[in-house]
Amino acid sequence: MPKFSHLFLYGFLLFSCLVFSQKKTVKTKSTDNKITIDGKFDEPAWKDAEIATDFVMIEPDNGKPEPSERRTEVKIVYDNTAIYIAATLHDDEPQKILKEYTLRDDFATADHFGVLINGYNDGQQEFRFFVSAAGVQQDGVYTESNDEDFSWDAIWDSHVDVTNFGWRVEMKIPYAALRFPSEKKQTWGINFYREVRRLRQQFSWSMLDRKIANESTQAGILEGIENIETPTRLFIIPYASQYLYSSKFQKTVGEFKGGMDIKYGINDAFTLDAILIPDFGQTKFDNVELNLTAFEQQFSENRPFFTEGTDLFSKGSLLYTRRIGETPEINVADNETIIDQPGSIRLINALKVSGRTKSGLGIGVLNAVTENTSVIVKNNDTGETRLQNIAPLANYNVFVLDQRFRQNSSISLINTNVTRNGEFRDANVSALVWDLNTKKNTYNLSGNVKYSYVNNRTDEEDKKGVAAYLNLGETSGNYRYSIGGVYASTDFDNNDLGINFMTHYHGFYINSNYRTLNPNKIFNSFQAFLNTYTEFDNRTGRIQAGNLNLYFNAFDKLNDFYGFGIYSNPLDVSDFYEPRSTGEQRFVNIPRNVRTYFLYSTNYNRQFAIDFNPTITIFDEKGRRNYGFLFSPRYRFNDRFSLIYGFTFTRQNNNVGWIDFDDDDNTIFARRNRITYINTLQGKYSINNTMNFNLNVRHYWSYATNHEILTLMDDGSYVNNSSYTTNKNSNLNLWNLDLTYSWWFAPGSQVSVLYRNNSALFSREFSRQYENNINDALNSENLNHVFSISIRYFIDYNTVKNSRFYNSFTKPKTRERF
Template sequence: MPQRLIYFYVLLFSTYILNAQTSTKKVAKTHRVNSHISIDGKLNEEEWKNAIPSTDFIMFYPDNGKEENPTKKTEVKIIYDDDAIYVGAIMYDNPENILQEIKLRDEFGTSDHFGVFFNGFNDNQLEYRFFISAAGVQLDAIATSAGEDYSWDAIWDCKVKITENSWIAEFKIPYAALRFSESEKQTWGLNMYRDIKKENTSYCWNFIDIKLNNEVVQAGILEGIENIKPPTRLFFIPYTSYYHNNNDSGSDNKFKIGMDIKYGINDSFTLDAILVPDFGQTTFDNVNLVLGPFEQQFNENRPFFTEGTDLFNKGDLFYSRRIGGTPTLEPTLTSNEEITEYPTTTNLLNATKISGRTSKGLGIGFLNAITENTYATIFNTPANQTRKELVEPITNFNVFVLDQRFRKNSSVSFINTSVVRNGEGRDANVSGLVFDLNTETNSYKLSGDSKFSYVNNIDEIKRGTNSSIFIGDTKGKYQYGFGSGYISKDYDHNDLGIIFRNNYYSFNANASYRALKRTKTFNNIRLKTDLNSEFENSTGKLQIGTISVSSLLYNLRNDIFQFTIEGSPFETFDFYFPGIDGRFNYNPKYIDFTSIISSNKNRKYSFDLTSNFIKHDQPGRKSYTLTLGQEYRFSDKFYIRYTARGIKNRNDIGLVDYDNNDIIYARRNVNTLEQQFTSKYSINNVMNFNLKVRYYWAYAINNKFLTLREDGYFDDNLTYNLNKNINRNIWNFDFSYTWWFAPGSLVSVLYRNNSSLGERTFNTNLGDNFKNVLSNNPNNTISISFRYYIDYNQAKNVFKHSE
């Protein structure tokens, strides 16, 4: 799509602004206190008695807008001093009905909880949300119009107490955990939230109308804060770690010392830096057997790259797993050499990020990371010599973002990512303009982007473009939208992002319905239909053409039922699987049925059952998937969960090899079995034992070889006879103990056992495969990590008192 057409749509939509019809916002009052407030969940200080309560909560779900049950009312008081803001909340209920499962931090679980949301600039752009469960587990998040980010963690204190007719939560939130202006008189955005788990109902203080897709614009007001100053936000998190590792090759010991630093540059911007990074205790990746043309995408588990990264995710140009990922260069080998060790990751030397937002709504984000030289080990058999060869030079990764928000619900963003390998590898630079425009009443949306990529691959330079636009109705029971996009052949942002397909233009449309009130049968009903199409640029051939209809139903017991039917009534063509420019293979028509049943998690025993069936318009080609997850909660402290997933693909067709000028495919059967077991035992809300076990087994057996023709169809190949069967087994076992012995301070102990096995010749006996992977050079690791959180303000006060 021509970029000037996008700019025309933006200009046209920007002139269509509806007058605001905002509802009246509630106002809460607070006042300053001078005496000490003890955080014990009792609210027995005189200052609490003099505070003005905020009441009259309104149901958020399932009967949006219904008044609060008088027997289960909520009463909240807010006070402040020079250092922090305090929140005291009383949630009336029968103690026998208050659920109190102990979970890990940032996990709600089966527990009642209460949350308070602050916006120090009252700009309806960003909220800092603090939750506490009835079991005393803390949760916190940053919320924007795009949703909640629970990877953000702040340091604050809260205690809960169960009484004869309620549960009480008492918060102390230091100003260092918030952002606000330096004005003498402050006006903050405020909302509060309560979830009653047993009844599956939730309430908010200032009404949140679910007809609107943006919650943060529907906050109330907090008045009365005066003469407070943003504190010096300087935090040091020194750590020390010890690792003992052993396998069949021997054992080794590693000792690490490092530090994370967080510094508030001003009231809006924060600098985060990691010196000598240590990510050795992050959870393992769920690695699968990949038979398709695209790499497997993994979740980010490293805290530095998950905390407060909402700005860097603008435009979907940043995939943080590229930093420290697999090397990009292949060693040059002679006929007598072989690679004996090829690293799967690169070592991160340091990383820094700066992020924040000005009082005028301009968000600025800067992230920089450097990885060190990485080498492969190569062995020359006749000479009996080993040498090293560079497979990834020192690499600098950089992300820069400008995000201007305006009218409290719209934004325009500029993003730039760059990867520099100093001339010893591929360099890349990608820039993008992203816009998200909403009418004043949040009834209509216009969004889109325009991106440009530049890749210097030493001997070749490629430039590409990527543009898209979407317009839709975003308010009420019925919503709809239409979109279109264009990606050129040479567009590529894979050096610091991830993209699977390019060289196509697309059209898509969707329509949906959602019930705003509960019915006689269901708490919630959502229906949606989607139409998606993609056409390859050079040939105009259809590569995606799908129609889907889905439903999401919550019954009165809050069990969940999801059903989806998707189909492609057209023959399509795959331009990625062959792996050679200009070649493609055809894909037959298909129909896909998926059903998901998820029982109410409040019960001691709960389950999730997913079934999927795909039938292709090709003899014998079909796929079955069945996943069953079962969870049993023995008590509020102890639960176990077991999940098993089985997949059978019959007469699947995929690439297996290149034979001279021929591209060889195979008609094959692919079977997959994945089992996961997780368990947690909590001694209390800060001390936990965790177990996570995964066994993954997948194999592909080729029944018939095929040769890809120039027209994308296949001929039988009767001469190719190499063994291209594949068997993959992966075993992971993690057992850990964690203790949050002070705010932000952690001791953790981890035992890890893992191994993997890939082979061409194998049997299909489950017991033999499980035994073989366990005995295939298992890697054993024991690690101990100690992290201590130092707040400059508290440390300064300690030194003052000691003088």
């Protein structure tokens, strides 16, 4: 009897493990019925379709079953062109469903339903399609390494209907928007997502365990799709744009631009994206700042071609796409002026080829060509002009091989290359990158090794350098940690197609954190982080960085957010970059310091919400401290109209930094005060889910006044300098206003209208009155006005092929009888 009971117990436990380890499965059926995407579900195909239900909570109470009064029921059918999803989202308080209208890909304050599809069922990449209760679409690509990328846009159809029992969603996702193997029987990874926004609750059909980082490996299974063919994925998007430019001292001039984007599916896995004569004139303006540091300011990429579907090219962090078409720094004499300096170097064309084989090998090629560019330089004393070449014809290339395996790991080989015409430098960088995870996604070993080679094509020697990174960490559970190290040689240089601020260093770090996975009596979620980092200069062994940081993030029961942190630098360190001394081991001592901040952000579900973020930094040096705050109220007048105002103030007292070299090659520093004001206003009015007006205004004013001139000494200290008298005060006054109208008049087709005015003023002599500076920005002779209209039209080869117009030309004609 005991033996039988033991066997029964073992059998029961084994059966339980097998049952609970199996993934959820839903089966679909094919249909010959025409399905109209209207949110009514009245076609016969929906009646017998299998239902996917029993959702579980992702956040805040991970694993809790979905309540019956807010249950979700999903059905799937398919035909020869697309899959169709019908979701019924019950809600016991339908009048409280949030449904803010907004731009595409902006989730805003609204309930959402989504479907997450992995056509290869390999746990690696998902195509995600969401629609809000207002009917606004969001779509993106998910990978574990890059999370969600919403720059990817697909062509699909959806309709929502808010009812007296909740709301309904009907979706049509063409096969051209997906990737799957050419097999008779398909087995796809699939999951469904629901957000009840007013409660800040998120649910999924197949449970997403927050203890596990990779979401794609936790998807369910879609079965039943058979005998479908991967369609011809050929999309042509021609565009035409008209620009009008004017300023206070320039008459209005016009410019017409036209071009084309092409997307072609080479096979079921690989896609070619190409742009011919690109137009990026309506991209968002850059948030330029007064940069007094030794490093360049890094800007976000706003050009769609370089943001969409670039997760493969981001491996190893070797690519900074703003280098492509970037206007180089132009050096001219003090008595010379550049006439009509371009804002960027024109891009002639660009293409991407990317995809992944059935065996998990990802292959990516990105190539772009920029034109040869010269400017006219005028001598202010003589009036003579000369032509100066600032950028040669250049080719930029990225090549990536990324082998994924075991559904959660990868090894990648990346190469970037820049080849310039003539006697200009060429550059080549290669990297081996690995991201290895245990089968249960509990531990991670990641890292990379990079090698750079720069051919200067001048009398300077070629540069060869290496950099490396290694990380080991626990990635699951309440407690997580990681340890690792970094290294960069003196001559490592990937700045021709990447961005890198520091070289000649090595460092070590330890990170640890704790997080709640389910709510407690006080918080819906809570996280605490503790990390330390120490860095040394390779050449001298001096400490470049040594910090110990502690910070907390939490959401309370009302879903208000609180953040608090202390960043301490308890050691005096040496800064080898601020002296700007090329080839010399000059450094400046940075005194120990501590920075603390507090962040409070109220629940955006409320019509009125605020963000408040004060900070202060105190140095172990008399009178040297930084402080400031961000205050940003927002008000949602209704589901269509909202405004967000932001005000940022920062002050640096007795900041010390480089300003110049004198005639004796001494390094000149200054003790200075710096004050910055940033005012922003964002407004949105949505006519419906395809028409939007957006306003984006920014006034930036920052100035630094030097009150003590210093000479840097060899030991990193500085002494007073009474002989240097050049005015090196700085004042940057910027104004930007964009008012846009966009209308998605057909799938993938858009009309966009932009009015922009902007000005930029830099000076050494200036008023310190805010009113005077904003008046200068608005009334400056540099205030430019731009008005533009752009039309893009999406043409799908499959639609054209099946049209009567196409068939009338391609079908063979019968001979007429006489």
